Amino acid sequence: MRIVQYGLGSIGCGIARHILGLPGYRLVGAIDIDPQKIGRDIGEVLGFERRLGAFVSGDASVLKKAKAEFVLHSTASHLKTIRPQLIDSIKSGCSVISTCEELVYPYDGNRKITEEIDRLAKRKGVAVLGIGVNPGFVMDALPLILTSVCQDVKNVKVTRIVDASRRRLPLQKKIGAGISVSEFEEGVSAGTIGHVGLRESARMIADALGWKLDGIAEDIEPVVARKGVQTQFLKVGEGMVAGIKQTVRCMVDGEEVILLELQMRVDAEDPHDSVSIDGNPPVDTIIRGGIHGDSATVAVVINAIPRVLASKPGLITVRDLPALSCTRNLRRRG
Amino acid sequence: MRIVQYGLGSIGCGIARHILGLPGYRLVGAIDIDPQKIGRDIGEVLGFERRLGAFVSGDASVLKKAKAEFVLHSTASHLKTIRPQLIDSIKSGCSVISTCEELVYPYDGNRKITEEIDRLAKRKGVAVLGIGVNPGFVMDALPLILTSVCQDVKNVKVTRIVDASRRRLPLQKKIGAGISVSEFEEGVSAGTIGHVGLRESARMIADALGWKLDGIAEDIEPVVARKGVQTQFLKVGEGMVAGIKQTVRCMVDGEEVILLELQMRVDAEDPHDSVSIDGNPPVDTIIRGGIHGDSATVAVVINAIPRVLASKPGLITVRDLPALSCTRNLRRRG
Numbered sequence: 001m002r003i004v005q006y007g008l009g010s011i012g013c014g015i016a017r018h019i020l021g022l023p024g025y026r027l028v029g030a031i032d033i034d035p036q037k038i039g040r041d042i043g044e045v046l047g048f049e050r051r052l053g054a055f056v057s058g059d060a061s062v063l064k065k066a067k068a069e070f071v072l073h074s075t076a077s078h079l080k081t082i083r084p085q086l087i088d089s090i091k092s093g094c095s096v097i098s099t100c101e102e103l104v105y106p107y108d109g110n111r112k113i114t115e116e117i118d119r120l121a122k123r124k125g126v127a128v129l130g131i132g133v134n135p136g137f138v139m140d141a142l143p144l145i146l147t148s149v150c151q152d153v154k155n156v157k158v159t160r161i162v163d164a165s166r167r168r169l170p171l172q173k174k175i176g177a178g179i180s181v182s183e184f185e186e187g188v189s190a191g192t193i194g195h196v197g198l199r200e201s202a203r204m205i206a207d208a209l210g211w212k213l214d215g216i217a218e219d220i221e222p223v224v225a226r227k228g229v230q231t232q233f234l235k236v237g238e239g240m241v242a243g244i245k246q247t248v249r250c251m252v253d254g255e256e257v258i259l260l261e262l263q264m265r266v267d268a269e270d271p272h273d274s275v276s277i278d279g280n281p282p283v284d285t286i287i288r289g290g291i292h293g294d295s296a297t298v299a300v301v302i303n304a305i306p307r308v309l310a311s312k313p314g315l316i317t318v319r320d321l322p323a324l325s326c327t328r329n330l331r332r333r334g
Numbered sequence: 335m336r337i338v339q340y341g342l343g344s345i346g347c348g349i350a351r352h353i354l355g356l357p358g359y360r361l362v363g364a365i366d367i368d369p370q371k372i373g374r375d376i377g378e379v380l381g382f383e384r385r386l387g388a389f390v391s392g393d394a395s396v397l398k399k400a401k402a403e404f405v406l407h408s409t410a411s412h413l414k415t416i417r418p419q420l421i422d423s424i425k426s427g428c429s430v431i432s433t434c435e436e437l438v439y440p441y442d443g444n445r446k447i448t449e450e451i452d453r454l455a456k457r458k459g460v461a462v463l464g465i466g467v468n469p470g471f472v473m474d475a476l477p478l479i480l481t482s483v484c485q486d487v488k489n490v491k492v493t494r495i496v497d498a499s500r501r502r503l504p505l506q507k508k509i510g511a512g513i514s515v516s517e518f519e520e521g522v523s524a525g526t527i528g529h530v531g532l533r534e535s536a537r538m539i540a541d542a543l544g545w546k547l548d549g550i551a552e553d554i555e556p557v558v559a560r561k562g563v564q565t566q567f568l569k570v571g572e573g574m575v576a577g578i579k580q581t582v583r584c585m586v587d588g589e590e591v592i593l594l595e596l597q598m599r600v601d602a603e604d605p606h607d608s609v610s611i612d613g614n615p616p617v618d619t620i621i622r623g624g625i626h627g628d629s630a631t632v633a634v635v636i637n638a639i640p641r642v643l644a645s646k647p648g649l650i651t652v653r654d655l656p657a658l659s660c661t662r663n664l665r666r667r668g
Contacts, residue, residue: 018485137483141657145479148637148658149471149630151352208659279660281626281633285619292615296483299615303482323475323657324482326613329544 001025001305004068004094006085007075008032008045008056010168011099014298015072017046022302022328028066030056060088070309072301073098077196079110086117086128095126095308097301101197103130105140105204105317108216118315127311131304131318133296134160135197138287139260140204141318143275147209150279155257156205157278162264162290163271164243169233171293175244175264176222178234184222184241194220198248198260205258206250208319213258214251221245223265231266242267303327335359335639338402338428340419341409342366342379342390344502345433348632349406351380356636356662362400364390394422404643406635407432411530413444420451420462429460429642431635435531437464439474439538439651442550452649461645465638465652467630468494469531472621473594474538475652477609481543484613489591490539491612496598496624497605498577503567505627509578509598510556512568518556518575528554532582532594539592540584542653547592548585555579557599565600576601637661 001024005016008030019025030042035058037045043052054066063071071089076082079102086103089096106114121128130136139158147153164172176184176193187193199216206213225242228235236242243265250258273287307321318324335358339350342364353359364376369392371379377386388400397405405423410416413436420437423430440448455462464470473492481487498506510518510527521527533550540547559576562569570576577599584592607621641655652658 133483142479144659145476145657147660149467149625149633150660150662151629151633151636152662153660210661281629282623283625284622286622288618288620289616291483291617295485295615299483299485302485318657320656322653322655323479325478325542326481326484326487327544328484328486 002028002067002069004028004063004066004071005030005042006071006073006089008034008037009074010170011294011297012074013046014294015074015301016042018298018302019072020046020048020052027052027054028068029054029062031058031060031062032056033058060085060092063089063092063094068092068094070094070305071096073100075100077101079103079106079113083113083117087120090117090120090124090126090128093124093126096128097304097308098128098130099132099297099301100130101132101135102200104132104135104197105200106130106315107207108199108203114315122314125313127308127313128315129304129308129311129317129321131300132197133291133293133300134262135200135204136318137296137300138273138291139198139201143205143277144208145323146275146277146283146285147279149283150277150281153209153277153279155259155278157259157276159261159274160263160290161268161271162262162293163266163268164264165229165231165266165268167293171264172231172233172266176241177231177243177266178236179241181222181224181241188220194244195246195262195264198246198262202248202250202258202260204317204319211250211252211257214254217249219247223263223267225267229266236266299326300324336362336401336403338362338397338400338405339364339376340405340407340423342368342371343408344504345628345631346406346408347380348628349408349635350376352632352636353406354380354386361386361388362402363388363396365392365394365396366390367392394419394426397423397426397428402426402428404428404639405430407434409434411435413437413440413447417447417451421454424451424454424458424460424462427458427460430462431638431642432462432464433466433631433635434464435466435469436534437462438466438469438531439534440464440649441541442533442537448649456648459647461642461647462649463638463642463645463651463655465634466531467625467627467634468529468596469534469538470652471630471634472607472625473532473535477539477611478542479657480609480611480617480619481613483617484611484615487543487611487613489593489612490543491593491610492535493595493608494597494624495602495605496596496627497600497602498598499563499565499600499602502628505598506565506567506600510575511565511577511600512570513575515556515558515575522554528578529580529596529598532580532596536582536584536592536594538651538653545584545586545591548588551583553581557597557601559601563600570600633660634658
């Protein structure tokens with residue numbers, strides 16, 4: 001299958017590298033806005049010795065030229081930003097899997113865009129899916145499947161504590177590591193600090209469980225370093241920001257039913273993901289060490305390809321698909 | 335929807351009780367072989383004050399008489415035993431969800447029966463699903479969805495340690511609690527001791543991950559009590575059997591790729607389920623306390639109903655369905 005990688009940031013490059021190791025898939029082009037990458041061989045941009053004979057384009061015209069059948073998309077978190085990119089991809093007859101956080105469950109606002117995308121995808125006979133680890137797995141798909149063993153559910157609580165010290169620089173910046181608390185507050189107001197996706201996860205859980213929410217309350221606060229931390233990229237002094245604590249709370253009839261808490265910090269001592277379902281029976285789950293955000297996002301995008309190919313056309317979510325699993329060995333067997 | 339409960343053992347009664355609390359579903363009959371139950375009002379058999387005006391029948395003729403649309407089935411672990419019951423249900427035009435362990439993934443042998451069931455279900459336009467907690471969730475569906483965040487998977491290991499001291503008597507008997515080691519060995523040979531389902535889970539994992547297994551090696555051994563244990567139902571002396579340790583190991587090209595271990599014992603000190611995926615990234619999951627076998631089996635059967643109603647006809651497995659979640663609130667909202 002002829003694939004174009006749309007976006008060659010950290011995640012996009014990870015996806016492209018992984019695709020190159022899999023039989024049955026062929027990377028026939030890539031798209032990026034970085035002038036340093038445009039025009040170069042994709043193999044070179046990915047840091048391989050080997051040239052691919054396929055190049056980085058600055059615009060979507062490559063989709064038709066390269067006869068692309070599928071777009072793997074990883075450029076931005078907000079649906080408004082990626083709307084024209086999705087439209088170009090769909091109009092070229094490509095199904096799309098995107099890591100755009102808002103696309104994972106785009107039904108909290110964005111109604112006009114989602115209807116447009118859905119209509120266009122149906123007309124062109126392609127499917128469009130947003131997926132990732134958070135949102136897309138840890139805080140929504142995983143808790144939901146855990147509720148399948150419950151006769152009823154009173155409350156869903158997910159906590160994700162990420163050790164950001166070993167993650168890439170853009171992530172360390174996104175959580176404000178190293179800056180002051182007042183700079184952090186300014187970043188939150190400006191929208192440069194904070195993670196997108198908790199609202200989407202909460203909405204997916206609520207819809208799947210049939211809960212009509214009173215509302216979604218979101219909170220972002222800095223985690224202040226109690227002692228100095230040095231990462232590969234930056235230094236955090238005592239009293240400066242070590243990371244972020246972001247929560248979403250949802251109520252039904254005045255009772256809290258969903259609490260999603262994300263901590264990403266360079267001083268995390270016990271990184272893990274936990275999913276607690278207060279139900280009958282209760283389900284109390286811990287993923288020790290947590291699921292690695294970057295490599296797992298690459299994985300889940302690739303693993304979703306066969307399901308998207310087999311899906312009905314239109315804008316779909318993980319709720320519409322048979323549960324995913326790792327497909328690497330399947331591909332190996334052709 | 336008009337439902338008949340096929341089998342009024344412990345799980346079957348649990349399913350029937352739960353159905354009665356849900357809007358949109360109506361229990362119009364039940365089938366059981368127990369002469370003590372046949373002819374009595376279902377409400378009475380379930381231990382309710384209230385009569386339902388629907389009765390326990392000794393045979394499947396009630397399906398047509400009561401105009402049943404759906405059968406919830408919970409009678410036995412082996413496909414051969416339940417084959418005529420499934421055929422009667424399908425011929426009456428009912429879709430079926432069954433807790434029959436072998437039906438959860440009936441592709442390890444049983445080819446003739448599965449083809450017969452599939453063909454008949456397709457002809458009658460109904461779907462037939464086997465589901466449960468083990469097999470059906472802890473050792474197959476859950477590990478598989480956890481592999482969806484892996485770029486590749488080397489090995490899947492699941493351990494389930496169940497505190498059998500708080501479970502029902504038939505389960506305590508099935509694991510040999512209280513008998514001698516030699517009686518245990520006789521029970522294993524006679525097929526009265528041991529849990530059905532590990533092979534099915536292993537086969538489901540292997541098929542989903544594209545692993546061609548060298549074979550499936552199964553082992554059952556007694557766990558001997560180091561000190562006396564008293565349960566609600568029986569007494570286990572020191573040196574007698576406290577429970578069972580059952581494993582399935584699978585190899586691909588001489589390397590172990592799947593290890594499923596089930597311990598059910600009346601002296602379990604740290605009951606839990608653990609799922610470890612050795613992959614990139616690794617996923618190391620613990621469900622503290624474990625998932626309660628009986629109440630969760632009731633739950634997963636009920637929660638599968640909407641998915642089965644929306645499914646294509648034929649013999650299906652959880653691999654064919656969009657991931658399940660708890661549906662109780664959905665039903666409440668009608």
